[in-house]
Amino acid sequence: MYNIGNGNPVKLMDFVTALEGALGLEAKKNFMPMQPGDVYQTYADTQGLEAATGYTPAVGVKEGVAKFVEWYKAFYG
Secondary structure, three states, X not given: OOOOOOOOOOOHHHHHHHHHHHHOOOOOOOOOOOOOOOXXXXXXXXXXXXXXXXXXXXXXXXXXXXXXXXXXXXXHO
8 A cells, every 4th residue: 555645845834825726615714723643744655555556646736636626526526
């Protein structure tokens, strides 16, 4: 089992902005201090995937989120 991401950290607000753009909506944001269990930074380590398959992820967050939203809408309506 491999973690498939783009191998680079993405700021949460960049992810939210990508979602807003793909959905054509503005998110209602309620900024709060860090909560128990929150992490400051996380990202997919794709080294195992690349070593085993030679595949290197190349899709950025904006394009990936847009494609996911397109698929989701087509699948769930």
